[in-house]
Amino acid sequence: MKLAYFVLPHLGGTYTVFRQLRRGLAPYDVDLRWLGLRHEAGAFDPALAEEAALGTSLDMASFPDEREMVRRLADILLAEGFDGVVVNVLSDRVQTNIVRYLPPEILRFMVVHTITPGTYAAACAIAPHVHATICVCRRARDDLVERHGFPAGRIHVIPNAVSxxxxxxxxxxxxxxxxxxxxxxxxxxxxxxxxxxxxxxxxxxxxxxxxxxxxxxxxxxxxxxxxxxxxxxxxxxxxxxxxxxxxxxxxxxxxxxxxxxxxxxxxxxxxxxxxxxxxxxxxxxxxxxxxxxxxxxxxxxxxxxxxxxxxxxxxxxxxxxxxxxxxxxxxxxxFTVARMAMRYAEVLRRTAANPPPTAPALPIEAWSLPQGLRPGLRTYLPRPVKNWLRLVLERLPV
Incomplete structure (x- = not known):
């Protein structure tokens, strides 16, 4: 199985997860490659220079609009024989939204990395077009199932891990x-x-x-x-x-x-x-x-x-x-990579063997961002207000 993991090489947790997963999934015959949209031209951080060979990046400035950018991404996925994609919700709005436009033969997995309302809204926006959801913590899984109606059988908890x-x-x-x-x-x-x-x-x-x-x-x-x-x-x-x-x-x-x-x-x-x-x-x-x-x-x-x-x-x-x-x-x-990879491999295998139904792909010509991927009311709240709200909500009894 060949999967595109939507991320760019960077010094941060999401890319560290990619590196660990790529190494851990190799024994399961899963070839994980990064695929990303670059907002700025230039070389990657020198500490990650050798990572460039593990994926493909597109310069956003070279496309007239997001529609053409998405068309090119879809072409790459088909031309290079990718079986599926792994979307890191909200790490990039364009690549989060692309799952609504991919052909049915492309498996679509989304990873929910944090517990914010904005992340949940984005996950809900693309959920009908996703075959399986992976949450990195129990809180995200529970919130999505209990408050947002995600089917429990298609959502999995797999925490991040290290070698x-x-x-x-x-x-x-x-x-x-x-x-x-x-x-x-x-x-x-x-x-x-x-x-x-x-x-x-x-x-x-x-x-x-x-x-x-x-x-x-x-x-x-x-x-x-x-x-x-x-x-x-x-x-x-x-x-x-x-x-x-x-x-x-x-x-x-x-x-x-x-x-x-x-x-x-x-x-x-x-x-x-x-x-x-x-x-x-x-x-x-x-x-x-x-x-x-x-x-x-x-x-x-x-x-x-x-x-x-x-x-x-x-x-x-x-x-x-x-x-x-x-x-x-x-x-x-x-929390070892071997354990994390084993659980990912099981989700990938089961989903590929029996893909659950998803919403029909939308035509790229009708490209648009759904409500959950657009700025919401919370976006415009002053930072001190948002921080206060988070603190109060986190300390409320369950």
Whole structure:
């Protein structure tokens, strides 16, 4: 089976999932290739230069409109013998929408990566044209089935995973004084809660240090409120090969996210024995972290509680060591690429053997974005209002 995975090589979780899946699905005779639309011309990040051979990109500027762009994508899928596509919902609106226009012989799978209303709206918009849905966390599956009417038999939960081989070569650096804290991810306060980091660090033990790894729209704001000091280091974005060593050099992975899906960096941290102290997101982080056994969770936005957990670990290094060992064991038992690939392969095999009915393909000449892929009311809400709403809703009792 040959599948196109709609993504471009980049330093981020979605492409990391592609890399892991491509490797894991190869033994099942699944050839996974990336296919993407480039908004800007130029070379890929040097850290991903060799990835260019694993897929095809189209320069959006070379097409007069989206209709011709979609026609070209469909031509590539047919000409190169792809059996199906994997759509990462909302990673690109054009490629999310294309499943409504593909011929019936192309299998269509969508992956729901996060728990936002916008993502759910987009998933609902294309669901009639999709053969199977894969959610990376229980929360997304439950929400789509219970609140949006998705058929339970065509929706699957397969969390993201890592290759333990990438982490076993790194030995953890022992240290008895000063917690080494790490934040790794997109520097975006609306999702990652990065502007809560300064208060958490201020309440943490004075000997704690923080390393911030990543790029994003809120990097200047974060640097403004975390001025340079011996306690703080900004490394910028790093390539995937650098991640295991980073995890080995730090004690705690700090993740104050407002929302997530199946955070790849969280699983990578645990694989490297870097103990997670993370937001408690129902059906998301509690699916990965067993609170108190292989990591610690705090209520979303509760900076004091997060800092209290750090202080407690600073005073109990034996507990920190136990959590670290348990985190590694959790990944080895539940979040390996082999396990993830096996579950994907089963979904692919069953769907290909007996494709469920889908809505008829729409003519490309009638190309348009449905309601769920257009900006909604929430798009125009001020960011502080949206952040407040997320915080309130996340803390409501189930």
């Amino acid at each position: 333990l081989d990438d982490f076993q070569r790194e030995e953890r650096a022992a240290r008895t004084e000063g917690l080494r804290l790490l934040f790794l991810g997109r520097i975006d306060d609306s999702s990652k809660g990065v502007l809560w980091l300064p208060e958490i660090l201020a309440r943490a033990p004075d000997t704690a240090t923080l390393t911030v790894v990543g790029h994003g729209p809120d990097l200047p704001r974060l640097q403004a409120v975390l001025p340079a000091s011996p306690r703080i280091t900004f490394l910028g974005a790093v390539g995937p090969r650098a991640v295991p060593a980073l995890m080995a050099r730090h004690d705690i992975f700090l993740m104050p996210s407002r929302y997530e899906g199946s955070p790849m960096a969280l699983v990578e941290a645990m694989a490297g024995g870097c103990v997670p102290v993370a937001s408690a997101l129902r059906g998301v982080t509690d699916m990965v972290v067993d609170d108190g056994f292989d990591g610690l969770l705090f209520p979303v936005g509760d900076r004091k509680k997060a800092a209290d957990l750090l202080c407690a670990l600073d005073g109990d290094r034996s507990r920190l060591s136990r959590l670290s060992a348990a985190a590694r064991a959790k990944v080895a038992g539940s």
